[in-house]
Amino acid sequence: MGSEEFIFLLIGLKWTVFLSVVGFICGGIAGLGVALARSSEIPILERIMAGYIAVFQGTPLLMQLFVVYYGLALIGLKLDAWVAVAVGLTLHASAYLGEIWRGSIDAVPRGQTEAARALSLKYVSRMKDIILPQALRISLPATIGFLVQLIKGTSLASIVGFTELTRAGNIISN
Structure with a gap:
């Protein structure tokens, strides 16, 4: 293997x-x-986000990349391969991270939320100052695990013609 x-x-x-x-x-x-919408007390918003999560967690990343790259081109929106992969990975990550973080928000003891309500804190202040700092600690292992999965998922970018590390290695070995 040479310098090139x-x-x-x-x-x-x-x-x-x-x-x-x-x-x-x-x-x-x-x-x-997505996590804040899923943990809000607005039923229609919770259902919409649950559907969004179900779609993106229920379909493989490869299919999502195909739909973003080839499907949008069918309706006249031609994206560059890099942009299509970035959009696909963003949609995929938002669904998974939203559900990870919603679970960590729900894992914060109920007494914390009740105490914040007893102090008359509004929703934004309650989330920003009380719930989210505790949820961050809870969600850290799952978030890092998903980051590893996302890095592995970038290898699927070669399917739409984008050359990243796995594709480059494959080209060199061939």
Whole structure:
């Protein structure tokens, strides 16, 4: 293996890391919204988010990437391969992280929420100051485990023609 192949692998590594970071950060922002909507007391919002989570957790990531890349092109919205993979990973991550974080919000002892209500804290203040800091600690292991799964999922980007670390290694070995 020469220097050209090594540089090609480093470029693939750069894109794998970049896709993982974009998918995790954007998915985390959207996932927080999903988690807050699922733990809100608005029944229609909870049902919509439950459906969203069911769709994205019930379908493989590969199919989601196909739908974003090829499906949107069928309706006239042609996305670059990188953008399509980033959008697909973001949607996938938001569903999983939303459910992980909703579970950790629900795992905070009920007495904490009741005490915050007894102090007349509004929903935003109650979540920001009382519930979310405790939920963060609870959710950390599952969140890191999902990040590892997301990094592994970037290898599916090669299906839509994007060259990341796994694809670069495959090209070199062939």
